[in-house]
Amino acid sequence: MQDASQLRPLLARRAHLPGEGTTIYRAAHTTETGGVFTLDVAGDAGILSLYAPLDPGQELALAAACGEAAGLTAVYLKRRPVEARHAANVAREWLSPPEPAWGEPRAEVTALEGGVPFVIRPGADLSVGLFSDARPARAYVRGAASGRVLNTFAYTCGFGLMARLGGAEVVKNVDLSRKVLAWGRENYALSALNAPETDFLYGDVFEWLTRLHRRQEHFDLVILDPPSFARGRSGVWRSEKDYARLATLAAGVTAPGGQVLALLNHAGVQEAAFERMVEAGLHQAGRTGRLGVRLAAGEDYAGARHLKVHAWTLDKGPAGS
Template sequence: MELLRQAHERRAALREQPGTTAYRLVHGAADGVPDVTVDVFESLHVVSLYRDFTPAEEEALLGDVDAAWAPPCVYLKRRPREARHLANVAREQLAPEQAVRGASVESVVAWENGCRFLIRPGQGLSVGLYLDMRDTRAWVAREARGRTVLNLFSYTCAFGVTATAGGAKRVLNIDASRRVLEWGEENARLNGQPVDRYDYVAGDVFEWLERLARKGEAFDLVVVDPPSFATTRTSRFSAAKDYASLATLAARVVAPGGRLVACCNLATLAPRRFETMVAEGVARAGRRAGGGVSLGPSPVDFPASVEHPAALKVRVLELA
């Protein structure tokens, strides 16, 4: 319980940050609590477990959470290594639709850097916003003014919302799921942004990149944030094996002088190997890359060390 209180104190700067009510409160072993993360969205707390906890261990942890912070609403996500394969057959076991503490809620609205996002805690393992991308989204917002943005694997379109808030001329969001794109449209409306269905495209990202390249379309900022593994009707993707090929396709639709924002959250992929794959992909596209910038999660709520390196890697390249 004392470790939970200490983690709460380490996030004081985020709790006091205007325009942000979504952050990671506990980041596993880096906070002395292995295999556990806790994410906060307004008053909602989402506890994720990354190994098989016994019922007694779960109850003890939730009791410590109550004693340390007294949160009004807690949801539980069980994420053992095989969770990706079980998600469709054991969803209620992995991600109960009801709160495990307090009253259940259908949704809450959380703030990040002045933008609002709809969080749905009972929708599955993912609740609508990946918090480790907060600093990268802020960077995109600063760079977006007057520019065109392509947001690939857009999920609920958080990059699109922040780019539009930053003054982007146009944002095209592409994701395989129409359901999450509609969620993204809701996020845009929450922020008073106009919604054009033509800018929310449901389809295979790889097919769309080839189509955009054939049409000669190009964008000033191309954000590539794929899942570590993805399967659609027409393609299969593994970040560890296929990122260079994805970078090639994405580089072909970056305008001259534009930027490729390549992201990867696969913990087992070393940063240097990731950067090499991105560079190889860009070169295969016949593009020259200028000086690169590496971004990543905020050290305030995603502390990293040699023992506990950050899973998220973000590489920004300017392409000639």
């Protein structure tokens, strides 16, 4: 079990990030803690995620050590057993207590990523408002976005926000939760971006992709950031089995010469297998593509290989043909 003195060297490796305008990051990853926990910093709040069972005294001691080492105001606890995704609806307050395990309550903080502010709610749920491992992918979007962008599985619209800041003319954010889309609008407002309601599309991503294809709407960049597992109106989604189908639908709304940015958060799927899935999906749509850019989680994730990010440039044939 780490104490404050053992955590400080890990924090020192990330000390440059706030100076670069990033105050939400992974301060300690499982590869550095024996698989027991991770610590995320968001402004002056910490999010301590546990992947091994600890007794209440151990939890409190670890939260205090994290808070003291990182100079935080509060540390919130997230318990993440293997079965967490199934227990989330019946044990939500146990998995993600709304009050801090250590320190003073910080129900909401504003944290920065590359100088861009985001609303973070450390005690709200297992997901606090931004997945910091995708920071390199969001930076890529900010640099590459132009024209029309479709941001699927938008969550709090981090990719959509970066696309707008990067100069995209139109950005459509799609998610099955009205709550997170409203949260995304708060993030837009922090950057003084105005967007019409029609830029925040509520509903099933698969249904929206089909609908947009029928309308012959095409986008210069389509962002795919699905969960690894989900149940929805379209059935059960498992990224390791179903990604090709998603790529097929995405290809149907990607403009000739446009890009598909495909993200996969699944440690069990190798880079080569992911590439084959996307390529098969494009082929099913009658498209071909060139894989030009590969990204992974940021440096603060200490070499983790769970996240794969592939940017595909599609052929100049008719979209969706």
